[in-house]
Amino acid sequence: MKPHRSPWKLTATVLAIPAAVVVLAGIVLVIVIVVSMQDKDGDDLAADQVEHVARALVDDLRGARDLTDAETVAAEMFHSRSASVEPLTWSGSLGEGKGITIEARISAVVAESSSGALFAPHTSAGSAERCYRYTVSVSQDAAYEEIPCKGLTESAAPPSSNRPELPADAAERIGALLVATATGVADLVDALRAEFPGSQFTVEAVDTPAGERVVAVGVTPGSDCVLRVRLPDGEIVSPSYDRIWLEPGELGCSAELYTAPPR
Template identity: 40%
Template sequence: MRTTALGLTCAMMTAAVALTGCGTGPLDGGSLARDIAEQEAARLNDKFGHRDRVRDAEYIAATEVPKGAQTDGETHITPVGWSGRTTGDEKATIDVRFAVTVPERHAATLGDRGNSAGSATRCYRYVLQLYRYTEYHKIGCPAIATPPVPSASPVLTLPGDATDRLAAALRTATPDTLSGAVRAAFPQDGISVDTVTHEGILVAAVGVPAERDCILMIRTADGATKQLGYDPVQLEPGELGCSVGLYTNPPR
């Protein structure tokens, strides 16, 4: 009878410990810090996501890796290395350090174990490729106390007055001078120019293909210029792109 009572008492104590955490002590802060680092690394991988633009690794590191402290100042995310770019079959790699500090926290309520103070530093390498989802894996942290800060060169875009420039070029152009007039208005490398005379109408498409940026405009026989709309899907790779075909041969 004593054995049965003792067994029942032990079972009740075990259940109480499971429900309240009594006697198990605070959670280990170092373990919590490692978990937070892993969670933040996975979150950054999701943020990098699917790549659909040509970019240098340094540009991505400068513009897409969170700056400063995260999670109430307890997690510091720092790019510590980068190379390559996302174009063609090339790959961009970005190494990121996650330094997590967990302060001591005492139990506040019944069942709350609190945790000890702890810290962890983890590094991960992210591999980014055009038209692929980002992948990552853990690496050893480089011995760099203060890594260089990545900088982002401006991405090429159409100038702010692009619409006015194109309209002015069309107004003064003839079928013979159309191509040269539009190119003279947009001489920058990386800006595409496509022109044609179609049934007496001057047609021009000017854009930055890498950024899916495009202006389509016509000049009618009476000299009036008009900017036209189009389906943005047609700017994606494999479609018409920024071309006069958006007007002369639109997709059905």
Template identity: 40%
Template sequence: MDGRRVSGRRARLRAAGVATMVALALTGCGEHRGDVLAADAATADAKSLNEALGDRNRPRDAATIAATEILGEARPLAPPEEGSTVRREALAWSGRVSGDEHATIDVRFVASVPERSAGSFGDTGHSAGEATRCYRYELRMYRETSYREIDCPSGAAPPPPSAAPVPKVPDDGSARLTAVLRTATPQTLAGKVRAAFPQEWITVDTTTHEGALVAAVGVPAERDCLLLVRTPAGRIEAPGYDRVWLEPGEIGCRTALYTAPPR
């Protein structure tokens, strides 16, 4: 009888011990899990940014890329981590994406996860947590962006970079070119169009074709092109064309878009 009592007491003690260990284990898992979730969020956002930067096909300096494609408001995380955010900070930027040149941008990701209470049995919830991760991105023309983790520097981030204006045909370009075409002759066409668009980043191509005056004005690197024709009857027309012909290796922004389009 005494033996059975001792055995029962031992069984109850073992069961209580197991329950205590399970409770401690569950509590321990949740105690610092907020920091783990925050670290995972920062790492995931770094990968997402690398995918978004992707394959570069426009010339840009590092400051412009950082200002327009990396920085912004802190991004909220998707459920079930409502209230969590990841903030990006540009730490350093240099170079440009153009030809054989490359741009380098260092980014700090600061993730914040609020405390969440357990919702059901087996769900321990988690504590509030924060994590910081830093990555270096290298961008090259016509190549996929690459990135790697780096040590985070101490101290605050520098003032955010500013974007440089993107070269483009002026907003009043159509009006300018129309005015030139109305008064130009075959002999004065090229000079008048260049005078109307003196910017060094703008290309000008002119010709005469079957009695028509043709002018193409554009920024090839941006696939920005204005093509107008003055017909023999004096009308100003904007011929249509497939914009794929503006891509590198194609015709580009030239009068051949009208005089000799691909078949």
């Protein structure tokens, strides 16, 4: 015969479980409050900020699809809103079948702060500076490592982008040629080539069955593109398109952005 369990003991057991949970939750809450009230060291915060930016840069390099030469990469990608990023040296070009190497100094400053409220945490002023070497192989595998800042050579001038760009007045010049060239497409292409000489420029011109004339002028490598259409009534329009199709590996700057846009 099983021993009889007192209903009072059963009730006490049932009540003890939620009580223990409440006590445990209270302990956790106290720990969270105590930790949140602790003063914060500005140097530690700045160092964390620098490392976060350093990791973000290599992640950006891994995700980029249009890397060219080291100087252009340094000029276009080595910056941050949360820390100072200074490219110091750069060498190599993926376009020449070589990897690229960039050495950069990353620094951050944390200002002293406190809300002034009772028991509010205080953050001391602090700063951090680290230097890193970034490498991108020909297969575009990116890596980075921390290196000593002392003794690093610094370039006399900041890096500048070598990526080709269309002239600022390219759209106006293309529109004028569309109006002035009433003969065949081949003549228009010749006129555009004369207006935009050089292998860095791409030029396309086609006529559609609807009597439209479509022109696309761009640069390579790069995503600059002017797309213009002359309608049968002579009006020049600038059709919209998704700029993602200008990215490397996509359609690029082509008349097909209008005549046969990707789906």
